Amino acid sequence: MTDEHPSPAGVPGAAPWGPACPRPDTFEPFPEAAVEGSIGARFAEVAARHGDTVALRSPAGTWTFAALADDVNRFANALLGRLGAGEEPVALLFDHDGPLVAAMLGTLSAGKLVLVLDPEAAPSVTESLLADSGARLLVADESRLTAAFDLAGPDVTVVRDSALVEGAPATPPDVEVTPERGAMLAYTSGSSGSAKAAVIPHRALLHLMRGATDALSISPGDTLPMLFPVSLAVAAYPMFLPLLNGGTLTTFDVRGQGLADLGRWLADEQVSVMYVAPTVARFMVDVVAEHTYPSLRLVVLGGERVDADAVALIREMFGAHLVVANGYGTTETGVLTFYFLDPQAPPPADATVPVGYAIPDTELLVLDEDGQPVRPGVTGEVSVRSAHLFQGYWGKPELNEMVLHATDDDMAIYSTGDLGRVDENGCLELVGRSDAQVKVRGHRVVLGEVEEALLSLDLVKDAVVLHREVGGVGTLDAFVVPATDEQEVVADVPAIRDALSARVTTPMVPARFHLLDELPTLPNGKLDRQALRDPSGDRPRPGAVADGTDDIERRLVELWEDLLDVRPVGIDEDFFELGGHSLLAAAMLVEVEEIFRVTVPISEMVSTPTILHIGGCIRQGDREAGRSALVAVQEGDGTRPPLFWGHDLHGTALRFRALGRALGPDQPLYTFESPFLDPVPPQIFSLPTLARRYVDDLVEAFPEGPYLLGGYSFGGVLAFEMARTLLDLGHEVGLLAVVDVGPGFRGELYKPTRRPAKPWLGMLDPPDPSLSLTEKVRHYRGGTVKGVARHVVWRVGIDHWLEPVLFRRDLKETGQIAPSHRVWYAWRKHWELAAKGWNWRGATYPGRVELIWADESGSTDSTMGWGDIAEGGVGVHRVPESHEEMMDEGFAGSTAAVLRALIDETTASDRTPGG
CATH class of the missing domain: 3.30.300.30 (ANL, C-terminal domain)
Structure with missing residues (x-):
């Protein structure tokens, strides 16, 4: 053997595959000219050169290349005699055995599209694939003949393989098969959706054979196993490698025979190269331990994520000397990349092993949502540019337009739907599916x-x-x-x-x-995601779940289970740890009011969001009118001065739980619950009036300053007005911090007359903009009638005049704002106070303003307009988050760090920016 391993040729972006894969002395590169031929022509050429070599071993017998070529020719000539030379699919229903291999090569040599049906699949699935293909002929072996008749419709002819080839000549078939002609109907595995067939032409299949042959050094003398049903293209592609390079294919039916004898069989058959999924490898540990595998030189992992543990497991099973490769491909493309792991190198440190570098004449592109290339290291959708791609989906032109895009240089670009990133050398690492890029x-x-x-x-x-x-x-x-x-x-x-x-x-x-004992898998060893989907929301009972003790708690348990889609729910479990969020909490309290006729303020969900606590609130009944708006998000430990925080347009303290945690448990944080969330709306018609209401509650609870004030977005304007009010009343203000707001603010979607995005309470969320039209329609169909209706009302803009009508009707009929309208009402009133009842002109502040500025937000000047207002100057602090996420879980830390430092500075210097 030699270690020589040239870098792949090809388009820009090609790079060495990694450590050298040792090449047998008999290795010959796959001829480039063969790519412009056909599978049948390449097999005939190899068979002529290696006639006496064993090409195929299986329970049904052993074939030399010469004998297999005769059977292939008989099958091809029989098909041509029955169907003619036109291009059409032929369906095969065979056991996992040698005759299936001969039938596949015979179908390809006749210029037909081969469709291999899985004899173990559910009949309904097989029937649908057969019908979708439009095949007129279904060929079956003796053991599957009855099943074939059961599957075939009135337009499908069923014939036994032995009857089909009877009397057919073994001479080469007289038919021209061009590289553009379809070779296979490759149906997807169906792990996450309905199946569809990619049309793989001969050119594309031969291009894959060339890439894999040269990368894996497939040579005469190599033996590769056929372990899994070749009805799945990912199992069929490797099957051709030995047959088109003078090696030997040997069959073992893992599903039919099980794994018990697999270790002995691999050793006896002297398998040298093997493809296997990591999940399947984990089940092989015990069965391979009793044998040695001196012939095995290479294991190619793929079909799912490959991690360092999978690599270590393979070497533990088969020997530390073994070369392990990671391969990446799709049903539509076959294996496009390889990454080799050097046996002499330490195991990979990262959790996921890269999938490597592209085969020759293939370019990997990583694109953003606008279809533009991203920088190395940035995640984007993986696309493939090549002249050797599949032709599209059989009978589904609308799908072709979504994933295949022609270029000006006679190539095409295929959007794989996978997400990945490349390093500076062009090495690809996968991170998931683009349809697995979700909003949380x-x-x-x-x-x-x-x-x-x-x-x-x-x-x-x-x-x-x-x-x-x-x-x-x-x-x-x-x-x-x-x-x-x-x-x-x-x-x-x-x-x-x-x-x-x-x-x-x-x-x-x-x-x-x-927690599971193992993840479910499909017949080919890949993860079965459909089997994991559990619409019931049931979960393992987490220890001793506290059940409801009375009718109120039991009814709340039912409500939470329905809203959260989690079962069971204990009365002492945290609403947010169970998957809840602030708008869902508001929706839950709407339901509580409608069921129990008791108004529970949203602020009650801030510190103790449990059924036990909410049940106690219900038992207490409605709170007295005019209660304090001041709410403790967290009370701290008494070592630091409290920070008083103005709420945003939502008007609820729930929005700032993440900020409190990010500030640290020792930092007291108080905010305000808007009176516009009360059943009976307050008589407040200006922002200074609202600010005065909050200042009165603040001073009653904390009579002595200096006061540390802050606020996010609308809350920053509110804090500014509160600071001015406190100063007018003779109090001291130690800190005024405003977060991403000011007269010069110009956010990404800023328009002077445009209202900010309203809360999606009771409305269907908008679909992700990156979805196709079909997927967006499916999104809308999945919503409730009321939720979709509210979304449409918002989308077309009539909510601007419709909402006041609803609010007036509520007040006329009951004297209150309806529970389901209250969040919207508060949001709208806050916006009106800021936009219509108050402006920046003439506003001044005698102290210093600290501005926390989101990097993505624009401004008319370097202080977001505060320079003309704050007589004591403006401190500007930039943070990397966007405006929309600054107060959210996982993103509030940057703002909190600035605030904590400002509080420390204020406390240390006893500075009073206002006063």
Whole structure:
């Protein structure tokens, strides 16, 4: 053997595959000219050169290349005699055995599209694929003939393989098969949706053979196994490698024979190169341990995420000397990249192993949402540019337009739907699916990155994360196989959640964790995501769940379970840790008021968001009118002065739980619950009046200053007006911090007359802009009638005049704003106070203003307009978050760090910016 391994040729971006894959002395590069031929022509050429070499071994017998070529020719000539030379699909229903291989090559040699049906699949699935293909002929072996007749419709002819080839000549078929002609109908595995068939032409299939042959050094003398059903293209592609290079293909039916004899069989067959999915490898540990594998030189992993543990497992099973490769491809493309792991190098440190570099004449592109290339290291959608791509989806031109795009140089670009990033050398790392790029509480999250973070934990053996919607807002479910120590589970849900929370932002922490013994798989060993989807929301009962003790608590349990889609729920469990969010909490309290006829303020969900606490509030009944608006988000430990925070347009203290946690448990944080959230709206018609109301409550609770004030967005304007009011009353203001607001603010979507985005309470969330039209329609169909109607009213803009009509009707009929309208009412009133009843002109402040400025927000000047207002100057503090996420879980830390430093500075210097 030699270690020589040239870099792949090809378009820009090609790079060495990695450490050299040792090449047998008999290796010959796959001829480039063969790519412009056909599978049948290449097989005939190889068979002529290696006639006496064993090409195929199976339970049904052994074929030399010469014998296999004769059977292939008979099958091809029989098809041509029955169907003619036109291009059309032919369906095959065979056992996992040698005759299936001959039938596939014969179909390809006749210029027909081969469709391999899985004899073990559900009949309904097989029937649908057969009907979708439009095949007129279904060929079956003896054992599957009865099943074939059951599957075939009136337009499908069924014939036994032996009857078909009877009398057919073994001479080469007289038909021209061009490189553009379709070779295979490659149906997707159906792990996450309905199946569709990619049309793989001969040119594309031969291009894959060239790339894999040269990357893996496939040579005469190599033996490759056919372990899994070749009805799945990902299993069919490797099957051709030995047959088109003078090697040997040997068959073993893993599904039919099980794994018990696999280790002995691999050793006896002297398998040298093997493709296997990591999940399947984990089941092979015990069966391969009793044998040695001196012939095995290379294992190619793929079909799912490959991590360092999978690589270590392969070497533990088959030997430390082994070269292990990671391969990446799709049903539509076959394997496009390889990454080799040097046996002499230390194991990879990262949780996920890169998928590597592209095969020749293939360019990998990583694109943003606008279709533009991203910088190295930035995540985007993986696309493939090549002249050797599939032709599109069989009978589905509307799908072709979504994923295939022609270029000006006779190439095409295929959008894989996978997310990845490349390094400076062009090495690709996958992070998930673009359809697994989801919104969680307004933040874009890539499911693959959450899974990668979970897999990096010592507590986790395997994991997958799915997205679901709760109350119209995205949330995550994690399905985790915990690590074990001598058969004992070493981790529970709280430990895993805590460990993950230390590594990722809060939106990336799943709301629910499900502990499993193993993840479900499809017949080809890939993860079966459909089997994980659990619409019931049931979860393992987390220890001793506290059940409701009376009718109120039991009814609240039912309500929370329905809203959160989690069962069971204990009366002492945290609403937000169960997957709730602030708008869902508001929706829950609307339901509470309608059921129990008691108004529970949203502020009651700030410190103790449990059924036990809310039940106590219901028993107390309605609170007295005119209660204090001051709400403690957290009371601190008495060592630091309190910070008083103006609410934003939502008007609720719930919005600032994340800010409180980010400030630290020792920092007291108080905010205000808007009186516009009360059933009977207050007689407040100006921002200074609202500010005075809050100042009165503040001074009553904390008579002595100096007062530390701040606020986000509308809350910054509110804090500014409160500071001026306090000074007018003779009090001291030690700090005025405003967050991303000012007369010069120009946000990304700023328009002087445009209202900010309103809360989505009771409305269907808007679909992700990156979705196709079909997916957007499906999103709307999944909403409730009321939720879609409210969304449409907002989308067309008539809510601007319709809402006041609804509010007036509420007040006329009951004297109160309806519970389901209250959040909208408060939001609108706050906006009106700021936009119509108050302006910046002539406003001044005798002290200093500290401006915390989001990097993405624009401004008319360097102080966001505060320079003409703050007589004591403006301190500007830039933070990396966007305006919309500054107060959210996982993102409030930057703002909190600035605030904490300002509080420390104020306390140390006893500085009073106003007063």
